[in-house]
Amino acid sequence: EKKKSSPPPARGKTKHLYSTLEEGSYIAFDIETTGGNPEKNGITEIFALRYKDGKIHDTFYSMVNPGVPIPPIVRRMTGITDKMVRDAPPIKAIMPDFITFIADDVLVSHNTIGDMKFLRYFAEVECAHEIGNYFLCTHLLVEKLAPTAPDKSLKGLATHFTLPGDARLHRAEADAYLTLELFKILLQKMQEKGIPSIADGIRFQGDFESGMRLGFGVKPEVLKNLPETNGVFFLRDYSGQVTFLSSAHNIAREVRRLQKLNALPKQLLRSVLSSCDLTYEETPTAFAASLLEAQSLAHTRIRFDPTSWHQRTANFIFLVREADEYRLSTGPLVEGVTAFLGPIRGGKEVTLLLDHLANVVSRKPSKKGLKLTLDEGRIIGDFLSRRPLKGGLKEKVLKLLPKHSERINYLNKLRDYLKGVIIPDDLFDGRIMSGILATQVGEGWHIYSVADGRVIAEESAQGDLQKALSENKLADRLYRQIKAANAAREDLIETSLSASDANLLNRIFWWGFFGSRHEPVRVIHVDELARW
Numbered sequence: 001e002k003k004k005s006s007p008p009p010a011r012g013k014t015k016h017l018y019s020t021l022e023e024g025s026y027i028a029f030d031i032e033t034t035g036g037n038p039e040k041n042g043i044t045e046i047f048a049l050r051y052k053d054g055k056i057h058d059t060f061y062s063m064v065n066p067g068v069p070i071p072p073i074v075r076r077m078t079g080i081t082d083k084m085v086r087d088a089p090p091i092k093a094i095m096p097d098f099i100t101f102i103a104d105d106v107l108v109s110h111n112t113i114g115d116m117k118f119l120r121y122f123a124e125v126e127c128a129h130e131i132g133n134y135f136l137c138t139h140l141l142v143e144k145l146a147p148t149a150p151d152k153s154l155k156g157l158a159t160h161f162t163l164p165g166d167a168r169l170h171r172a173e174a175d176a177y178l179t180l181e182l183f184k185i186l187l188q189k190m191q192e193k194g195i196p197s198i199a200d201g202i203r204f205q206g207d208f209e210s211g212m213r214l215g216f217g218v219k220p221e222v223l224k225n226l227p228e229t230n231g232v233f234f235l236r237d238y239s240g241q242v243t244f245l246s247s248a249h250n251i252a253r254e255v256r257r258l259q260k261l262n263a264l265p266k267q268l269l270r271s272v273l274s275s276c277d278l279t280y281e282e283t284p285t286a287f288a289a290s291l292l293e294a295q296s297l298a299h300t301r302i303r304f305d306p307t308s309w310h311q312r313t314a315n316f317i318f319l320v321r322e323a324d325e326y327r328l329s330t331g332p333l334v335e336g337v338t339a340f341l342g343p344i345r346g347g348k349e350v351t352l353l354l355d356h357l358a359n360v361v362s363r364k365p366s367k368k369g370l371k372l373t374l375d376e377g378r379i380i381g382d383f384l385s386r387r388p389l390k391g392g393l394k395e396k397v398l399k400l401l402p403k404h405s406e407r408i409n410y411l412n413k414l415r416d417y418l419k420g421v422i423i424p425d426d427l428f429d430g431r432i433m434s435g436i437l438a439t440q441v442g443e444g445w446h447i448y449s450v451a452d453g454r455v456i457a458e459e460s461a462q463g464d465l466q467k468a469l470s471e472n473k474l475a476d477r478l479y480r481q482i483k484a485a486n487a488a489r490e491d492l493i494e495t496s497l498s499a500s501d502a503n504l505l506n507r508i509f510w511w512g513f514f515g516s517r518h519e520p521v522r523v524i525h526v527d528e529l530a531r532w
Contacts (some may be wrong), residue, residue, distance in 0.1 A: 007452065016215075017134065017199040021187055024198050025052040025105045026136070028183060030175035031115055032078050034066050035364030036123035042089050043067025044080050047172035050099060051180055053110075056310050058102040061173060063088035078366040080172045092126040099129055106198060108183050110154045110175070112137035113207065133144035133214070134198075138182050140205040145189040193239065200238040203274055211273030216259045218278045219352055226252035228440055230289045231282040232296060244271040245296055247289035251280050254310070268304040284445060286519050290507045291455065298500040306333060307506060314509035317354065317427070319372075319381050321496055326377025328357060329369030329480035331504045333465040335499040338377075339384040343509050349424040360417045375407070380413055385429060389415040434486055435529060436478055439463055440520035449478050451485035453505040465522055466532075475532035482526045 015026065029048035035041035048060040056375055063080075065088045075081055098119075109115045112135045135270040142152050149160045158165055158178055163185075165178035182230045195201050202210045203217060218235070225235075231251050235258075248254035258264070258272055283289040293306060307313035313332045320339035326338075333340060340351050357380060358370055370382060382389055391411065433453040438445045444462040448455050457478075461468035469475040497505070515521040 009357055018195060018197050021190055021201055026108050027102045027105045028108045028176050029182040030172040030179060031108055031118060032080060032172050033118060034068055034070050034074055038118045041524050042068050043173040044085050045387055047097060049176060053152060057485045060098060062094050083402060084423040090124045093120055095127050099123060099480045102133060103131060107133050107135040108179060110138045110179050126135060126500055131322055134202055134210060134246050136185060136201060136206055136224040140180055140207060141186045144204060145186055157182055195238050200276060203276060211509045212261060217276040220361055226255055228252050229282050230278050232289050235276050236277040238276055242300045242302060243275045244304060245300060246309055247293035268309060284441050287439045287454045287511050294503040294507050297503050298402040312508040312510050314343035317345060318498045319377060319384060321413045326372040327369045328372060328380060333497060333502040335497060335502055337502060339381040341384050341429060343513050345426060356421045360414060375411055379411060383418045389418055433512055434482055435525040439511060449482055450508060451482050452489050456485045457481060469532055475529050479526060479529040
C-alpha cells in the first residue's frame with residue numbers, strides 16, 4: 001500500500017507558550033535517517049532529552065530499523081550500518097513512546113524543519129497522530145543571533161562557541177547533547193535581546209509555518225481599543241522596533257484587514273508575523289495621515305512599502321541614476337530619480353510615449369525599465385523636464401575630434417528625434433504641485449502650502465475657503481511664500497530625489513489628483529492664487 005504524503009502540521013500544542021524562555025520545557029533531539037525524503041527513506045536512530053529549569057530531566061533513545069538499506073554515503077557519515085539496525089524495532093514500535101515522551105514540550109534541534117518532516121510523516125502514517133508541538137530551530141536562531149559565524153553547521157558552531165560535546169558527530173545522542181549546549185547559548189542571547197516569552201522566541205526565529213500557527217500576534221486588548229479614525233498605525237516586534245506602518249482612513253478597520261493572513265503578500269506577511277504589539281497616532285484628516293506616513297518612513301526602515309498595501313500612491317514615468325547609467329521606468333517614484341512625469345492614468349498616449357523613447361535608443365526595455373547611457377539619460381532628462389534640447393560647448397569641441405564625432409552625431413540625432421515626440425497633456429512634472437492643498441476639517445479648512453510637491457507650511461482657516469483666502473491678503477502671502485520656495489529649488493536633473501522626497505511626492509500627487517474621491521480636498525495652483 002502506498003504511503004500517504006506528510007500531513008499539514010496541527011494547529012499547535014505547547015500550553016506554556018507565553019511563559020518566559022527560562023520557564024520553558026524543551027526537548028532537544030536528533031534523528032539519523034537514510035535520506036532526505038520520508039516517503040522513500042527511514043529513521044535509523046532517535047535520541048531526545050528533556051531540558052527544564054536548567055537541568056536534563058530524562059532521555060529517550062532507540063536504534064530503529066529503517067526498513068530500507070542504508071546508502072554507503074550515509075554509512076560513512078554516521079557510522080550506522082545495516083547490521084547495527086537489523087534487529088532494532090521498526091519506527092511503528094518506537095513512535096508511540098516518542099510521542100508520549102515529547103508531550104507538549106517545545107522541540108529543539110538543528111535544521112528542525114527537515115527533522116520535523118520525518119517525525120510528522122511517521123507519526124501520521126504509523127500512529128494516525130499529528131505532532132503539533134512548536135519548535136525552536138538552533139540554525140534559524142543562529143542566523144538571527146550570530147549571523148557572523150563563518151560555519152553554521154552544528155560542527156562549525158561547536159568550534160565557534162567552543163562547546164563541550166562528544167566528537168562522534170552525526171550520531172543522534174552526540175548531536176542532541178551538542179544541540180542543547182548551543183541552545184543554552186542562544187537562550188541567553190534571546191534573553192539579552194529582551195525577548196520575553198517562548199512565543200516571542202518562536203516569532204523571532206522567523207519561519208512562516210510557526211508564525212502562521214501562532215497567528216496575528218497583537219494582544220486582543222490592544223485591538224479592542226483601536227479607534228475608527230484617520231491616522232497611522234505602527235506594528236512592532238518584541239523590542240519595540242517598527243516592522244510595518246501604514247496610514248489609514250479607519251485605523252481599526254485597516255488593522256482588521258491585516259489579520260486576514262492568507263490574503264497578505266509574502267513580504268508583508270513576514271513583517272506581520274514578526275509583530276506582537278501595535279501603536280498608533282490619530283490625525284485630523286486622511287491627507288494628514290498620508291503625510292505622517294511619509295514622514296515616518298523617512299526615519300524608519302521597513303521591508304514592505306505601505307503604498308503597495310493601500311495603493312494610495314501615484315505612478316510616474318521617471319528617470320533614475322544608477323551608478324554609471326540611467327534607467328527609464330514607470331511606477332511610484334524612488335530614491336535617485338532625476339526627472340519624472342505623472343501621474344500616469346492609463347491610456348494609449350503613455351504607452352506610445354514609452355515606445356517612442358525605446359525606439360529612439362534602439363533598445364528593448366526589461367522588467368526594470370529601459371537602460372540608458374549617461375549621455376542618453378541626460379538628454380531624455382531634459383526632454384522629460386521640458387528643457388531645451390541642445391548640446392553644450394563641450395560637445396561642440398568634442399565633435400571636432402574624429403574619435404568622438406560619431407557619438408556626438410548620435411546624440412544630436414537623439415535630440416532631433418525627441419523634438420518631434422509629444423508629451424501627453426495630462427503628464428506633469430513636480431511644478432504642477434505648487435500651490436495649496438486644502439482639506440476640510442469640520443467647519444474649517446487645513447491649508448498646506450506646497451512647492452514642487454513638497455509641503456513647506458501649514459495653517460488653518462475657518463468658514464468658506466475662498467473667503468478665508470481673500471481676507472487679510474492670505475492668498476497673496478501664500479503665493480509669495482510658494483514662489484520663493486520654488487525659486488530656491490535646484491534643478492531636478494542635477495539633484496536627484498531623496499527617498500524621503502520620493503515618498504512625499506508619491507502621496508502629494510495622489511492626493512492632488514485623486515484624493516477628492518476619499519475626502520473633501522481643494523487644490524489651487526500657485527498661478528491661480530495670483531488671481532485671488
